[in-house]
Amino acid sequence: LFDGRQSAIAASVQRGCCRLLAQMGYAAVTEFSLATGRRVDIMALGPKGEIIVLEIKSSLIDYRTDAKWEEYLDFCDRFYFAVPPEFPREIIPGEVGLVIADRFGAEILREGPHTPLPPARRKKLTLHAARVSARRVHRFLDPE
């Protein structure tokens, strides 16, 4: 799906978003697999357990080939598309959250709709994020 250039753009957007999230007090988990099999580009956990999801779109083609954004709302309290500065942002529906990002940082242009998670799903997603992240740290520290 991605050529090399799209991947490089996506990596920059990811990096910038994670920096913004850290500044906001959120802890970001990248390439986070849901129970449905879908993998979200970034999920982030706020200090009170708030869950936001950012889906990176590096280009128009990438955006057009994606599933409907409404699907993501079931897995977060707030959802945003995150795009590079050169992305034609006017094509993104006005009711969806929008973040512009490059390699060095990001900015929220528009808040996503607030769709509070049911407690059981929040609990499950939080535990899953904890286990995925802890295992990633372990793999860094003990790669064997």
Next chain:
Amino acid sequence: LFDGRQSAIAASVQRGCCRLLAQMGYAAVTEFSLATGRRVDIMALGPKGEIIVLEIKSSLIDYRTDAKWEEYLDFCDRFYFAVPPEFPREIIPGEVGLVIADRFGAEILREGPHTPLPPARRKKLTLHAARVSARRVHRFLDPE
């Protein structure tokens, strides 16, 4: 408190314990700070959200200078001391969990008492573990 040799032993025990925990399907978080200010050596999250704590004791002196082990029970469903093979294990009370570990692996010699966490504390510890681990991953990926 630690001389170089004690730290090296503790690091080996930590590594072996984390390997055992991974084999058991637990995701381990090392040097995990609690709200009380106390830092536990290893906390680990099971597939259903079970929380266990392992406290590493590299030597008799290390063991003797520690606070009472009963304090740890408030922060986990099960508690274990983790010690190196040469540790005089007979001095550890028979009702506490006991793990023997070296650099390459570990073994549970005795299960710790089962002290189920209240749901609110489990939720808080899980969220804290998720945020701490996600931030550690982020620091590895983007050290700036």
